Amino acid sequence: MTVPVIVQGLGPMGLRILEGALRDPALRVLGGVDVDPDLVGRPLADLVPGAPPGLVHGCLAEAADAHPPGTVVLQAIGSRVAAVVPVLDEAAGLGLHVVSTCEELAWPYARHDGLVGCVHHAALASGVTLVATGVNPGFLMDRLVVALRSATHDVRRIRVERVQDPRPRRLPFREKVGVGLARAAWDDLAATGTFGHVGLEESARLVAAGFGWEIERFEGRLEPVQPDPDGPVLGTLQELWGETADGRRLELHFAAHSGVAASYDAIRLDGTPPISLRFDGGVFGDDATVAAVLAAARVIPRAPRGLVTVLDLPLR
Amino acid sequence: MTVPVIVQGLGPMGLRILEGALRDPALRVLGGVDVDPDLVGRPLADLVPGAPPGLVHGCLAEAADAHPPGTVVLQAIGSRVAAVVPVLDEAAGLGLHVVSTCEELAWPYARHDGLVGCVHHAALASGVTLVATGVNPGFLMDRLVVALRSATHDVRRIRVERVQDPRPRRLPFREKVGVGLARAAWDDLAATGTFGHVGLEESARLVAAGFGWEIERFEGRLEPVQPDPDGPVLGTLQELWGETADGRRLELHFAAHSGVAASYDAIRLDGTPPISLRFDGGVFGDDATVAAVLAAARVIPRAPRGLVTVLDLPLR
Numbered sequence: 001m002t003v004p005v006i007v008q009g010l011g012p013m014g015l016r017i018l019e020g021a022l023r024d025p026a027l028r029v030l031g032g033v034d035v036d037p038d039l040v041g042r043p044l045a046d047l048v049p050g051a052p053p054g055l056v057h058g059c060l061a062e063a064a065d066a067h068p069p070g071t072v073v074l075q076a077i078g079s080r081v082a083a084v085v086p087v088l089d090e091a092a093g094l095g096l097h098v099v100s101t102c103e104e105l106a107w108p109y110a111r112h113d114g115l116v117g118c119v120h121h122a123a124l125a126s127g128v129t130l131v132a133t134g135v136n137p138g139f140l141m142d143r144l145v146v147a148l149r150s151a152t153h154d155v156r157r158i159r160v161e162r163v164q165d166p167r168p169r170r171l172p173f174r175e176k177v178g179v180g181l182a183r184a185a186w187d188d189l190a191a192t193g194t195f196g197h198v199g200l201e202e203s204a205r206l207v208a209a210g211f212g213w214e215i216e217r218f219e220g221r222l223e224p225v226q227p228d229p230d231g232p233v234l235g236t237l238q239e240l241w242g243e244t245a246d247g248r249r250l251e252l253h254f255a256a257h258s259g260v261a262a263s264y265d266a267i268r269l270d271g272t273p274p275i276s277l278r279f280d281g282g283v284f285g286d287d288a289t290v291a292a293v294l295a296a297a298r299v300i301p302r303a304p305r306g307l308v309t310v311l312d313l314p315l316r
Numbered sequence: 317m318t319v320p321v322i323v324q325g326l327g328p329m330g331l332r333i334l335e336g337a338l339r340d341p342a343l344r345v346l347g348g349v350d351v352d353p354d355l356v357g358r359p360l361a362d363l364v365p366g367a368p369p370g371l372v373h374g375c376l377a378e379a380a381d382a383h384p385p386g387t388v389v390l391q392a393i394g395s396r397v398a399a400v401v402p403v404l405d406e407a408a409g410l411g412l413h414v415v416s417t418c419e420e421l422a423w424p425y426a427r428h429d430g431l432v433g434c435v436h437h438a439a440l441a442s443g444v445t446l447v448a449t450g451v452n453p454g455f456l457m458d459r460l461v462v463a464l465r466s467a468t469h470d471v472r473r474i475r476v477e478r479v480q481d482p483r484p485r486r487l488p489f490r491e492k493v494g495v496g497l498a499r500a501a502w503d504d505l506a507a508t509g510t511f512g513h514v515g516l517e518e519s520a521r522l523v524a525a526g527f528g529w530e531i532e533r534f535e536g537r538l539e540p541v542q543p544d545p546d547g548p549v550l551g552t553l554q555e556l557w558g559e560t561a562d563g564r565r566l567e568l569h570f571a572a573h574s575g576v577a578a579s580y581d582a583i584r585l586d587g588t589p590p591i592s593l594r595f596d597g598g599v600f601g602d603d604a605t606v607a608a609v610l611a612a613a614r615v616i617p618r619a620p621r622g623l624v625t626v627l628d629l630p631l632r
Contacts, residue, residue: 020469020588026528139466146631147463150455151599153336153607210632212342272336272607273600277593283467284589291469291588311631315462316526 002028003297004070006063006096008087009077010034010047010056012170013101013289017074018048020290026298030071032056033063060087064094072297075100079176079198081112085119088130088307092122098130099296101289103199105132106142107206107309120307130307133296135288136162137199137206140265140279141252143310146210152271158207161253164263164282166235169256173285177236177256178224186224186233196222197254200240204252208242210311215242215250225257234258318344319613320386322379322412324403325393326350326363326372328486329417329605333390334364336606342614346387348372349379376403380410388613391416395492395514397428401435404446404623408438414446415612417605419515421448422458423522423625436623446623449612451604452478453515453522456581456595457568459626462526468587474523477569480579480598482551485572489601493552493572494540502540502549512538513570516556520568524558526627531558531566541573550574 005027007018014034021027031054032044040058044051057063064071073096078084081104091098108116123130132138141160149155166174176197178186189195201218208215220240224233235257243249263282269275302314321343323334330350337343347370348360356374360367373379380387389412394400397420407414424432439446448454457476465471482490493513494502505511517534524531536556540549551573559565579598585591618630 023470133466135467143466143631144463147460150449150459150608150611150626151451151604153603153610154339273603275595275599275604276597277595279591279593281592283591287469287589288467288591292466294469295466310466314630315459315627 002026003072003301004028004030004068005072005074005297006030006033006060006067008033008060008073008075010036010039011076012172013076013286015048016286016290017076017293018051020294021074021297022048022050024294027294030067031063033058033060060090060094060096064096067096069095070097070301072097072099072300074293074297075102077102079103080194081105081108081115085115088119089122092119092126092128092130095126095128097128097300099293099300100130100132101134101293102132103134103137103202106134106137106199107202107209108307110201110205116307124306127305129300129303129305131296131303131310131313133292133310135283135285135292137203138292138310139288140283141200141203141254142206142210145207145267146311148267148269148275149211152269152273152275155211155248155269155271157249157251157270158211159251159253159268160203161264161266162282163253163255163260163265164285165258165260166256167258168284170286178233179235179258181233183224183226183233190222190224196236196238197256200238200252200254204240204242204250206309206311207250213244213248213250215244218242225255225259227259318342319388319617320344320346320384321388321390321613322346322349322376322383324349324376324389324391326352326355327392328488329392329602331364332602332606333392333609334367336610337390337613338364338366340610343610346383347379349374349376376406376410376412380412383412385411386413386617388413388415388616390609390613391418393418395419396510397421397424397431401431404435405438408435408442408444408446411442411444413444413616415609415616416446416448417450417609418448419450419453419518422450422453422515423518423525424623426517426521432623440622443621445616445619445621447612447619447626447629449608449626451599451601451608453519454608454626455604456599457516457519457570458522458526461523461583462627464583464585464591465527468585468589468591471527471564471585471587473565473567473586474527475567475569475584476519476523477580477582478598479569479571479576479581480601481574481576482572483574484600486602494549495551495574497549499540499542499549506538506540512552512554513572516554516568516570520556520558520566522625522627523566529560529564529566531560534558541571541575543575
């Protein structure tokens, strides 16, 4: 049986998700939603060849009119919890599940506990599941790390590295890591507190929860990569680390700059046995985020209800 | 809350599992069981320092006397379904969950469907979960491969390689792959049909199920590794492959011989995006199987009931 889906947010990522969903035999695309007046009312198939007949809707309520039970909204509208809470509420009210790419929502309990508590109860009341995923946060630096507990125990140190050349990535990602900015502009953006890859703290908290580690305080740094002091910023380096009271250590390292020699992802767990794995060439984030969203949509029928995290999603 | 466990089978693997369970803060060891008359009646702590007071029991019924609800049997008694079915039945009758290292049980539906149907119903009737896991089958060549669906979609080819030097492994494993045998002895064992690594077909079927691929027929080969025709056999090479009707291909390659230059595990998925990951130095199987068993025991309270597979286990 196929899972009916509606794609919400038809920007670069939403269009990729729509294309992926159309090729996925386990899913069935019902329609698309966006708030952009230039998109609303246009045939969806104008945006992505092969899309089903129908126009782009301006809101979920319209798109979900007469939707079958179990419909899942595949949502790519923003990185911040504050931006998605209203539409999560709307979806829950309409009886729709949501798989969101919202990075902050991947582990909302630390920074947005009050805000998301209401959403959780709305989802429970409607019997729907709301979950955020993507390649990162959502998989490479968190869910996959936790999955590796099946291959090593007695883990004393976890180190995850995601190192990538951002140039092949979609524009919003390149902007988020400051590729090509002047140093002063980078500094101004960094000072806003909303710059850089969103989700490192969420990944760290997912890993800690998955390992049952209590980490009282995370420390981190956000730095520009600027080898030539007179040249532009090439991108951003972000690190986050924390320790348990008994000295077990978690380290996340995220680098996205155009000086990267070769992209890679790596996970090292100092446990019994020690394990060290590496993705040669890295995992291309835009495509992998589509895969993460589609994978979550396929398993939503068997997921627990409420606002959950990727740690709660079944494997199939 | 800790999960109470009983270790059944106190051979090399069972003792490692017992040691691991004693160090795992999420588990609580109640006792140990074996049928070996040299072990029954001995203090468990004589076998593994730090084990709780109490003697090795000869049967589950005795060990499980007054066990708390939700007790999990960690079972390492054999690779063949026929050998474990009676004790699975016994465990289910006693209301005990089981995490077994029995390789054939990892995907019992192809070769032992009739035999395990009864076990499944007994487990359902008792409200317990029976599952088989280990590093392989159970994780590296199957569950982990399926987990990677969150990072790539539209997969057209799956190739998994596990290449290892068996010499550091426990004796039963070295015997199972024929390290040091004369060629005639290797041939005789291969002709029995019960020689070599058990579980490659089970892994293949788990992967196919996890990807929703229908593979009508698997093909395979089992070969001795014997570079010097007058010398001993160094170990074994096993391969298994299959295709779907529309040409998607699954390939598993398992090599265990003393001529291996460096152990490694590798997974390649030709999808969108392509992903290629490698465990440098491989994953040391005996320790990793302990990790897989402990990880399964921790999540059993939240697993579905009945005879299930690793694909059905939650992540936490």
